[in-house]
Amino acid sequence: MLITFEGIDGAGKSTQIRKLRKWLAEQEVEVLVLREPGGTATAEKIRDILLESRDNISPIGELLLFSASRAELVQKVILPALETGKTVILDRFFDSTTAYQGYGRGIDRRMLQTVIDLSVFSLRPDLTFYLDISPENAMLRKFSEKSLPIAFDDTELDRIERSGLDFFRRVRQGYLDIIKEEAERFVVLDALDKPQTLHKRIIESVSPHVPGKRNPSESSTGDGR
Template sequence: MRAVVTGLFITVEGGDGSGKTTQSQLLTDWLEQGGRTVLRTREPGGTPVGVLIREIVLHHRGEVSPRAEALLYAADRAQHIATAVRPALARGEVVIQDRYLDSSVAYQGAGRVLGADEIRELSLWAAEGLLPELTILLDLDEDVARGRLDADNKRFDRLEAEKSDFHRRVRAAFLGLAAAEPERFLVVDAALPVAEIAAVIRERVAALL
């Protein structure tokens, strides 16, 4: 029997370089200081199986076709939701997750031009229909985001290394998803100071607790 959802599921979305990791950690710290138990996780790579899949989809040096990429993300999602997220929610925990199905719709559906509806249906099937109570979208101009990544002098993964047109499609897709589901999304200008972004997020999350 599938576990009953009783906790709070929050996802953090946005393009590469938008500050998801920073804001996820700040939100985790704030919730834990308030006495909440938090599972902070990510896709891909939130389980041992997911770590293997992450290596393929982000760092494999050979060709990975767009459809194979989409299916690998779906496989990671199915394992992650079944073995990590649903059990945590059933325990009453807050789950803060870096990327979820909206990333698949934006990156594979729009970025890879595979079709948003098909990718969403695949993702929902993999996750047995689970949607977050809140999705935080950190919105940032794709060229500004690329400048942040360049400043970090990091080695780009397969998606980060894509051209500006790809990341422009991804950003537009994220904003379209947010416009279609305003009750689920909180869109925050990721160009704001870190502390201001964190305050906006805390205010919205506090209303859900």
């Protein structure tokens, strides 16, 4: 089973992945958690290029580097793990490419899809959790994480933050469009819910896929969030 987590930075993906990994391990499910880019020797080198010279890479160059890293990871790590029956959790997958490089950077979606198809070898997530949050709230979390003062409408920093906000607004819209196209694969969650509430909803969606765990071990569906 392949489970992916999507959402803009600060949405709470890493937090929920940690909880889900722990829960799955408790159910004696073999789990592999991976994060792009990276995961193989070659993919790690590509990660270095992407992180070190990010500012000098064109959008298309960046798309192809991410995709090269992904192709390595899918072929050498993810597909073999799935074949041995492991559950793989991915912190971002190709939906991020559509949202960030497509909607965020403005690369043509059909062209983008060709590159995605080439790099994932027909692999699709069984389940994708999308943690929805406004860029403003995501940024507030980032500010508080780094103990920075909150200032959306100030001088220099603000201009940067504003362009950041516009970018993330497009990315969020991208996610919402993708979800409309492939509703059956997605579980949309309100990222402002409490971590434990989100975790419960995630378990409810994952449980039916876990052998011998047709129902969540904890209470029943409850009253939503």
